[in-house]
Amino acid sequence: MTYVEGFVLAVPTAKKDEYKKHASEAAPLFKDFGVTRMIENWGDDIPKGKVTDFAGAVQAKEDETVVFSWFEYPDRATRDAANEKMMKDPRLQAMGETMPFDGKRMIMGGFESFVDERAEGQTGYTDGYLVPVPADKKDAYSAIAKKMAGKFRDLGALHVVEAWGDDIPDGKVTDFKRAVKAEEGENVVYSYVEWPDKETRDKAWAELMNDPEMQTPPSDMPFDGKRMFWGGFRPILDTAGE
Numbered sequence: 001m002t003y004v005e006g007f008v009l010a011v012p013t014a015k016k017d018e019y020k021k022h023a024s025e026a027a028p029l030f031k032d033f034g035v036t037r038m039i040e041n042w043g044d045d046i047p048k049g050k051v052t053d054f055a056g057a058v059q060a061k062e063d064e065t066v067v068f069s070w071f072e073y074p075d076r077a078t079r080d081a082a083n084e085k086m087m088k089d090p091r092l093q094a095m096g097e098t099m100p101f102d103g104k105r106m107i108m109g110g111f112e113s114f115v116d117e118r119a120e121g122q123t124g125y126t127d128g129y130l131v132p133v134p135a136d137k138k139d140a141y142s143a144i145a146k147k148m149a150g151k152f153r154d155l156g157a158l159h160v161v162e163a164w165g166d167d168i169p170d171g172k173v174t175d176f177k178r179a180v181k182a183e184e185g186e187n188v189v190y191s192y193v194e195w196p197d198k199e200t201r202d203k204a205w206a207e208l209m210n211d212p213e214m215q216t217p218p219s220d221m222p223f224d225g226k227r228m229f230w231g232g233f234r235p236i237l238d239t240a241g242e
Contacts, residue, residue: 002116002163003079003113004111004113005071005108006070007067008107009058009069009106010105012065023237026095033081033089034081035073035239039126039239052226053229058107059174068192070190105173107176122158123235123238124198126235127193131223132224134185134187135187136185144222152204157194159192159193161193165188
């Protein structure tokens with residue numbers, strides 16, 4: 001199963017092109033280190049939550065846009081080796097000094113996928129999710145996630161990933177656990193659903209909202225839905241087709 005290095009960050013909206021250029025220049029280096037796919041998604045439909053949301057996760061300012069991105073690796077060993085090389089590479093160190101965003105508010109972590117369903121096609125829109133799940137309810141959550149993945153695929157999704165927190169560092173300012181206000185005994189799930197376009201995504205969600213099986217009472221869910229959050233993103237860089 002795919003090992004995912006997930007990132008969430010806030011980028012000044014006016015620096016979108018600068019950020020895209022920065023990511024594009026770094027992509028070939030990451031590929032050399034073992035990254036099989038790198039994708040950067042620019043915030044498009046980011047709802048404001050009552051308890052948690054993407055903007056709050058990275059303390060985004062009014063003039064900033066949330067970016068949801070990830071690296072895909074074949075396994076954690078490849079990821080660990082890649083990170084070690086990245087830390088020593090002078091080219092990346094130089095690029096790190098000119099990042100067009102506040103790296104102190106970026107959150108990152110490693111996640112082991114337990115759902116990874118793919119279909120052929122070019123991603124044109126992405127739904128991203130962060131979910132706090134009690135560790136002792138992993139199996140119950142996994143069962144729901146696999147069922148939902150099937151529904152997403154039936155409605156046109158190209159790729160569905162659910163990944164369990166495996167290496168989530170504590171940050172000085174922000175981190176994944178704080179993002180979902182994780183409580184004692186809870187882990188973080190990093191999830192994404194890729195669609196061919198936003199129209200397909202919107203139509204799929206309209207159908208899902210009318211699906212009787214989606215009407216599960218919150219009390220029956222194996223996680224606190226009030227602290228789960230999501231958003232829609234448009235890819236600005238995807239090395240999958242390279």
